Amino acid sequence: MVDEDAPAEIESLLREDRRFAPPEALAATSVATPELYAEAKADRLRFWADRAREQVTWAKPFTQVLDWSDAPVAKWFADGELNVAVNCLDRHVEAGLGDRVAIHWEGEPGDTRTITYAELTAEVKRAANALAALGVARGDRVAIYLPMIPEAVVAMLAVARLGAIHSVIFGGFSAQSIRDRVLDAGAKLVITADGGYRKGRVFALKPAVDEALGMLEAEGANTVEHVLVVRRGENEVAWNAERDLWWHDTVDLATGEHEAEAFPAEAPLFILYTSGTTGRPKGILHTAAGFLVQTSFTHKVVFDLHPETDVYWSTADVGWITGHSYVVYGPLANGATQVMYEGTPDTPHPGRWWELIEKYGVTILYAAPTAIRTFMKLGRQIPEQFDLSSLRVLGSVGEPINPEAWVWYHDVIGAGTAPVVDTWWQTETGAIMISALPGLTTLKPGSAQVPLPGIKVEVLNEEGARVDPPNGGFLSVTEAWPSMARGIWGDPERFVDTYWAKFSDPAAGKWIYFAGDGAHVDEDGDIWLLGRVDDVMNVSGHRLSTTEIESALVGNDLVAEAAVVGASDETTGQAVVAYVIVKERHRAGHSDEELETLLKAHVAKEIGAIARPRQIYIVTELPKTRSGKIMRRLLRDVAEGRPIGDTTTLADPAVMKLIEEMSGSPATSSITAGLKPKRK
Numbered sequence: 001m002v003d004e005d006a007p008a009e010i011e012s013l014l015r016e017d018r019r020f021a022p023p024e025a026l027a028a029t030s031v032a033t034p035e036l037y038a039e040a041k042a043d044r045l046r047f048w049a050d051r052a053r054e055q056v057t058w059a060k061p062f063t064q065v066l067d068w069s070d071a072p073v074a075k076w077f078a079d080g081e082l083n084v085a086v087n088c089l090d091r092h093v094e095a096g097l098g099d100r101v102a103i104h105w106e107g108e109p110g111d112t113r114t115i116t117y118a119e120l121t122a123e124v125k126r127a128a129n130a131l132a133a134l135g136v137a138r139g140d141r142v143a144i145y146l147p148m149i150p151e152a153v154v155a156m157l158a159v160a161r162l163g164a165i166h167s168v169i170f171g172g173f174s175a176q177s178i179r180d181r182v183l184d185a186g187a188k189l190v191i192t193a194d195g196g197y198r199k200g201r202v203f204a205l206k207p208a209v210d211e212a213l214g215m216l217e218a219e220g221a222n223t224v225e226h227v228l229v230v231r232r233g234e235n236e237v238a239w240n241a242e243r244d245l246w247w248h249d250t251v252d253l254a255t256g257e258h259e260a261e262a263f264p265a266e267a268p269l270f271i272l273y274t275s276g277t278t279g280r281p282k283g284i285l286h287t288a289a290g291f292l293v294q295t296s297f298t299h300k301v302v303f304d305l306h307p308e309t310d311v312y313w314s315t316a317d318v319g320w321i322t323g324h325s326y327v328v329y330g331p332l333a334n335g336a337t338q339v340m341y342e343g344t345p346d347t348p349h350p351g352r353w354w355e356l357i358e359k360y361g362v363t364i365l366y367a368a369p370t371a372i373r374t375f376m377k378l379g380r381q382i383p384e385q386f387d388l389s390s391l392r393v394l395g396s397v398g399e400p401i402n403p404e405a406w407v408w409y410h411d412v413i414g415a416g417t418a419p420v421v422d423t424w425w426q427t428e429t430g431a432i433m434i435s436a437l438p439g440l441t442t443l444k445p446g447s448a449q450v451p452l453p454g455i456k457v458e459v460l461n462e463e464g465a466r467v468d469p470p471n472g473g474f475l476s477v478t479e480a481w482p483s484m485a486r487g488i489w490g491d492p493e494r495f496v497d498t499y500w501a502k503f504s505d506p507a508a509g510k511w512i513y514f515a516g517d518g519a520h521v522d523e524d525g526d527i528w529l530l531g532r533v534d535d536v537m538n539v540s541g542h543r544l545s546t547t548e549i550e551s552a553l554v555g556n557d558l559v560a561e562a563a564v565v566g567a568s569d570e571t572t573g574q575a576v577v578a579y580v581i582v583k584e585r586h587r588a589g590h591s592d593e594e595l596e597t598l599l600k601a602h603v604a605k606e607i608g609a610i611a612r613p614r615q616i617y618i619v620t621e622l623p624k625t626r627s628g629k630i631m632r633r634l635l636r637d638v639a640e641g642r643p644i645g646d647t648t649t650l651a652d653p654a655v656m657k658l659i660e661e662m663s664g665s666p667a668t669s670s671i672t673a674g675l676k677p678k679r680k
């Protein structure tokens with residue numbers, strides 16, 4: 001279903017007529033050339049085969065490009081062999097680039113490490129030896145739960161080097177989330193840290209792993225043999241002598257010689273869990289070669305990467321796909337020099353990011369709109385205290401960037417000259433799919449613009465027919481691409497149902513990927529993203545499932561029923577707003593404030609702080625259709641302070657009427673008062 005709000009949004013976006021041509025100097029030395037589009041248009045498969053030969057060093061060259069016979073599970077370059085870690089490390093050292101800095105790492109307290117490609121290669125070899133000694137072999141799953149420290153990158157690459165499969169779990173997730181992910185993947189090893197730094201304090205990590213493994217033990221479902229622990233926070237941790245090992249006692253003592261094996265192109269590289277419309281996170285599976293080809297190619301052309309001179313910084317955490325594709329694999333395969341920062345943007349002062357850009361001479365910055373909007377609110381006087389003149393390309397990812405934030409980013413951070421590339425993609429697409437190219441494209445603030453060369457995208461209506469500009473519809477990808485997900489771990493049917501069932505016609509051999517986003521194309525062919533069309537929210541650029549949070553709430557003994565919606569939020573894009581019916585017998589014992597506090601903490605514990613609702617309304621009824629479906633649209637209206645829309649399909653319009661009568665506030669009309677809003 002297309003969001004009812006879409007038409008209004010389309011109209012307002014169409015009034016955006018500011019245009020920014022590529023700066024001359026950038027155009028003159030652009031890594032991307034217009035021929036890329038022409039080549040891809042002439043022969044898409046040949047285009048990707050050329051990219052695969054150019055981007056990757058093959059141990060055994062491929063002869064097949066795309067095998068789509070098992071659609072929608074693609075095989076790309078399937079008879080080729082490679083080692084992903086060797087492509088990110090050893091080959092640069094062998095090419096004489098061992099002394100180039102791979103990572104300028106900055107801890108939140110201000111401690112730093114500078115790691116060259118030679119050093120990173122040696123460290124990954126040691127880690128690979130240590131992991132192999134712990135029994136990790138090809139195809140085994142390793143869970144990684146670490147802060148943004150170099151060991152996170154080392155761990156991922158060591159796993160990849162062995163042909164094992166990593167599952168990185170974002171360091172903000174709860175014990176319950178770790179349990180679910182470790183169980184689903186059947187992980188053999190967990191790599192974690194005692195703790196890391198966040199907002200000026202050490203936050204513990206290992207206790208959450210201990211708790212998760214404790215749950216699995218109790219269920220008789222534990223597959224984890226060892227926990228490898230990096231010392232970072234120096235906080236005290238419980239220790240299980242049979243299971244736990246310190247990284248410094250294990251990896252540091254391992255030998256630095258490691259002969260890497262070559263693996264088939266389609267060998268699994270990692271699983272990354274992401275929220276869908278149902279309660280269970282999906283383990284998105286990516287395989288080696290196609291992922292490496294498209295992440296490295298897009299990293300090069302979208303950011304105009306000149307690896308000899310650029311200093312690149314993606315502020316994403318390795319726990320998300322952006323951290324996989326554009327902190328670890330893409331940049332390292334390209335031999336880039338990058339900044340990696342452990343902490344929050346405002347610690348110890350609100351100019352920390354800008355200070356780091358000045359300190360390291362960052363030339364390319366890749367960040368999320370939510371951060372840009374936060375900085376915008378704080379005001380330009382903060383970035384203006386720092387020398388940001390090194391910046392020449394700015395990137396945005398995670399959610400639509402509104403034109404005002406785009407222009408602020410361009411003017412205040414990019415000195416009015418640095419192009420802003422708005423990159424659209426997903427965990428499932430593995431790499432950037434829609435974006436401007438900074439040396440070629442005339443930019444339009446607020447639009448992600450055009451599919452990259454080799455990518456075919458269409459906006460379709462409910463019937464699967466292409467919609468014409470300027471109408472909106474469903475964003476779809478109509479041809480296979482190298483870094484596409486190869487499935488959902490352990491659930492091939494769900495993969496087909498979620499992404500392919502909507503528009504494909506398997507009998508006709510037609511496979512169309514449905515991204516779950518609304519979009520429209522303007523008269524110039526530029527694409528404007530309109531947000532999710534399903535029950536997935538986008539909070540600070542991170543995907544959260546309404547169902548998952550509802551399940552967490554209903555899992556609390558106080559709660560009878562819950563409905564969760566994503567309400568638009570000035571800073572975070574969307575915010576979690578929950579409507580909760582409390583069980584009758586608990587009503588009297590608690591005030592609404594108490595319930596709100598309790599339930600917010602409950603969600604944070606069950607899923608992680610990122611899912612903590614901004615508001616919880618304690619209500620006595622929820623608006624439902626005759627078939628019992630909660631009408632989230634009405635709840636969103638309330639959460640966003642709008643007059644409520646059409647209620648004719650409600651099973652009991654009196655619910656809204658009753659609430660309307662209780663309402664004292666005409667501005668938010670209708671159901672607000674009955675729902676006892678506590679707007680902040």
Ligand code: WTA
Nearest residue numbers: 397398399400422423424425426427517529
């Ligand atoms: C949203 C993050 C508009 C979108 C890389 C998508 C965007 C979801 C953009 C994927 C963008 C990401 N403009 N929306 N430039 N980038 N999105 O899997 O709704 O964490 O479906 O991947 O984020 O989120 P994910």
